[in-house]
Amino acid sequence: MDETAPALLERCTIPDSTELQEHTLSTDRAILVGDRCRIDYGLAGAEVVVAEFCRVNGSVSAAGDVRIGSWTEVGGDVRTEEDAYLGEGVRIAGRLSVAGDLDIGDNVKIEQGFEARGWIQIRNPLPVIVYLMLYLMAMLRFEHEDEVERFVAEVLGSDEGAMEHPLVIPPGAIFDMERLEVPGEMGIGSNCRLHGNVRGRVVEIGENTTLFGSVRATERVVIGPGTVIHGTIASRGTIEVGPGARVLGDLDGRTIEVHEQALVEGTMRAPEGLRIRRETWWSDDHGS
Structure with a gap:
């Protein structure tokens, strides 16, 4: 595996025009959260990816996909305009609303119910950390923008424009009030x-x-x-x-x-x- 890819996740990057408004960290870019983080407010972005063993004490919303890693807890609602991928043991204190398809792992608990307008598949999705590594390696290896866009769209199902300069919260970070x-x-x-x-x-x-x-x-x-x-x-x-x-x-x-x-x-x-x-x-x- 390319050693530069994990290094990119070690630096916290908050892109231009990001705001913390009404207990929600909001950006028009994708949000990538490393494992074992604690975030005491909600997340709103073009796409939201939260790795394993995290705690998000607020709602998560995305214009694109939402991916939540195994054994992560969300203290509010989860809303996505596209697809959702929930790993094993995920806990959602609020309601899950999915405009597209839902991949859901074992032992997932959604306290206030869910709605999915597309296909529902009960299986453990691709681990979030693997997804992040694939994405970062793709960004590093491709020389031409059209290759990056095609890879992200076909393999990762993401919008390259939003992922170009994502908001990155590295593993072990604490974002509270x-x-x-x-x-x-x-x-x-x-x-x-x-x-x-x-x-x-x-x-x-x-x-x-x-x-x-x-x-x-x-x-x-x-x-x-x-x-x-x-x-x-x-x-x-x-x-x-x-x-x-x-x-x-x-x-x-x-x-x-x-x-x-x-x-x-x-x-x-x-x-x-x-x-x-x-x-x-x-x-x-x-x-x-």
């Missing part, structure tokens, strides 16, 4: 609106994003132009703040680099150096 915590790297896109304290080894946030919470990373934090952070930023390594960004709290890092057009309303602490950078620094280092 207080924190968005991952064991490795987290990349948050531009024009997002999120709530919670972000925790990771490396945290990079794009342009014009609003975060109602703090940011803490063991190695590095990068805050893009025009982004607003309603909290403190701390890192054992470096902190970089781009032009037009606002930090409504302190900066606490080993080294800090702040663009001259950024605004930091708290105290800046950097035992190994604080630098106020000029206009060309950000574009030279970050390409924007």
Whole structure:
């Protein structure tokens, strides 16, 4: 198996324009959730794929397919405009509504009943982790976009456009009402609106994003132009703040680099150096 494919699942990726609205993490892209995650709100995307042994304390809805891995629990409803695949031992506290076909494994419990307009097959579907590996390997190996689109449509039954830049939550992540915590790297896109304290080894946030919470990373934090952070930023390594960004709290890092057009309303602490950078620094280092 291609070793790069599992590596892609280790980085948390939140695509552009993602929002946490009314206890639901919402995006127009696909959502891929690794195994053994805990998510204390709902998920809404173009397609939703949740791996084994997860807990989602909210509803799951998708314009495309929904795949839920074995022994995963969903605390709300599950709704899909296409097909649904439920692995062995899945528990759904609400109602299951499927506009297309339903593949359902053994020992599945749906507390408020279900509706499926297409075929119903009682069998254990392809394990979600295998599905994810096939998808990622396909993206890495095909050179031409038409090959990728054909493979995804025929073999995986997914829309390539929505899967091109999916929202990825890596294995072992905790997303609750207080924190968005991952064991490795987290990349948050531009024009997002999120709530919670972000925790990771490396945290990079794009342009014009609003975060109602703090940011803490063991190695590095990068805050893009025009982004607003309603909290403190701390890192054992470096902190970089781009032009037009606002930090409504302190900066606490080993080294800090702040663009001259950024605004930091708290105290800046950097035992190994604080630098106020000029206009060309950000574009030279970050390409924007």
